[in-house]
Amino acid sequence: MTQSFDAAIAAFAPRLPLGVGFSGGADSSALLTACAERWPGQVAALHVHHGLQAAADDFVRHCQALCARLSVPLLVRHVDARPAAGQSPEDAARQARYGAFEALVSAHQTQFAIKNIALAQHADDQVETLLLALSRGAGVAGLAAMPMHWQRAGLHWHRPLLRVAGRDVRQWLRARGEHWVEDPTNQDPRYTRNRIRAQLVPALQEVFPHFRDTLARSAAHAAQASELLLELGAADLAAIGTPPRIDALRALSPARQANVLRHWLRTCHATTPSAAQLAELQSQIAACRTRGHAIRIRVGRAWVVREGALLGCYN
Template sequence: MTLSFEAALQAFAPELPLAVGLSGGADSTALLLACARRWPGQVRALHVHHGLQAAADGFERHCAALCESLQVPLTVQRVDARGLPGQSPEDAARQARYQAFDAVVQASKAQAAIKSVAIAQHADDQAETLLLALSRGAGVAGLAAMPGRWHRAGVVWHRPLLRVAGADVRRWLLAQGVGWVEDPTNSDERYTRNRIRAQLLPVLDATFPAFRDTFSRSASHAAEASELLHELAVLDLAQVGLPPTLQALQALSPARQANVLRHWLRQTHHTTPTAAQMAELLGQIEACSTRGHQIRIKVGRGWVVRCGATLDWRDLPAADGADSPRPPPK
């Protein structure tokens, strides 16, 4: 059920000291203000200067002035958030932001160690994330959207506003008489998330007024299913071995084969196969009934290959192209 901003903050009980991610926008400004009032002297702010637009210096100045007025320590991390070829700008900025947060958390351990980090995504952000996952044909891990609580870099991370509508966050902040900065890119509809926010969410609000609650429930169900699949994959990987043996894989249903293979590739080799790559791999495993049957399928930045009785992984040599790679070593 959607909560008011005040109710969500009342239910928020992080271990202190707490760091709040502060962009300078309305959501993070409201979260920092509420936390600083509730736990004076126990809150600090983290601002990441992405260096991607001229307005970034203004964001930093706003954050510095806000933190000075609240008597909250501010740490600014400057990062290079330019993406790699083929990487979306949003993903590159997100990864750079989390790496910067991790660095601050680790540095704090020499003094008063940060125990918790809070970031200000709300119910509208959760709905946008779920719609993006659906548009990409994501599985249950993607449909789980954003968790409200998780562990990273030795601390507990929180999204205390995930059940609060974005409009309610801004109403609360306006009532406090505190200003914020608007990121110009938030209105740029070249970005899919911005088109969802500008075009889809108003229609959903008019057609399904409770969509924030129902989307949140669906994401929770997907998160539970994803956790169960993870637990099953761990059990199955212990049975099929590391690297996986073909005979043990063939004893599993195709769905369990796909689940344990995704887990193996993600956890051990940091890559995820596409649906087409997984379908090809499962077909090759099913057809693999003779000693001479070879398996060599490109997945992500490398190859899944047959090595005797097992599957194995080979990194793609740097000189190889994606379309005409050399065969991996046997």
Template structure:
């Protein structure tokens, strides 16, 4: 059972120096241990103390002891990852964690200048992400799940274990005689991801033993489709303009209008319309045939409005004092 982990690590060829996101759990502990052995002196660890549970101090202590044993520098970010209004706890923690990783990788001068950050998500995590996306009615971008590699802020991020089962990672760690910590919230089935892990993955294993591989292929196909849609959106944006001209939008098919409008709102205003909001917006664009036709539609945190011959987006009003 350790062969899959060994094969994944053998194929992992990051630009060095390398930082490993270390939570203290089995997956990140295994990833750090394997990387530290393969590239001694070129690896450091980044641990995020989320401040969300009493066990967090124990996670940090485990990480410090492990890094001391491996002679790996450890950098710790302490933050408040409590969710905002309407935000899920998992999403709040994830966003805060990635921001902390990026800040630590780019800011500190006394540590190695990091070129790659490795994250220990594995095949089961990928399946859970895909199932969550399906449950929310996501489009192809959501169904693409987690990429194996991307770049942000001048640093390459990689997930070298996406083809490895969680059970295989634990088997490898046990073979090494290495301990890890268990996050007590992982057993809390109030969280959707935990219910998927506890209830759906065993059923999928029984019904479709190869589901991890087939789901991964579906996610890869969705990622390719999302890339093509993004290319088309950029081409259409060059034609309709930024902000989009209504008459130019009307010359596109409804599907291409939807695609370029999502692109415009995401890239220019960092907001994403719901399916209902986008449908209403498309209907209004189609009906916009007279000079006096007004348009004012709630989208994301603000409103899409008509401004002369183009669309515009107005963000939320600042709170009154």
């Protein structure tokens, strides 16, 4: 199931022109180089400058040098990725990055008309993401890890290297005599992802030599299950109405009720409920048999309340 770097690039068929998320690290340096050589004049590099990181200027300098050698335009956007309360620094940086990519594409629309963006996560990143999801007790959506293709904000996003082992990406770049900038935070043991990479992955490799393939298969099964749950949630919500009728909710099995409640809360833009919040909401719904039983439960920043025969959600 893992692919060689060259096979992954050969199989990649985006609509051109293509934007490549280019951090200056090894993986995106390799992806940008391969794409620029395959589609000369049709690729732009998108770089997000995280001003807070001490090494941010080194990254930009490397990006400028490689783009000049490849004759690729470099579009740079500065972001302030300070985490909001309760948000991890990685999450804040990721959110800021997506916003910056979208803003870059839209600011240069007349010049480049980019509709497709490629990112350079590879098979090892996928394994780390899946193990991180397990460490957090994630549900099927989390265990699906990263999709290879998806749409967001009117753009098509791709991860063409998702089946290529990380060492093969670096080897490809090294064989070309290219350099890259090492992100110093990748070694920082305060981040769980780094401890997974340094300690857990080598142990897994020893016990399950094919763990990259088997974990990728599990992630693909979870992705399929997650899609089915989304479809079921949408169908059930259409049947019980929006806002949901409490008696119709109570007629569902507990698992199906939990699924449709998650789906409804997502449509209300409430945060995904924790397992404890969902269990509390379900036990309150079960207690609604008593006339006048009130429901008032906090879900993230939203409140779920009983309004007669219906549930309401207020952000």
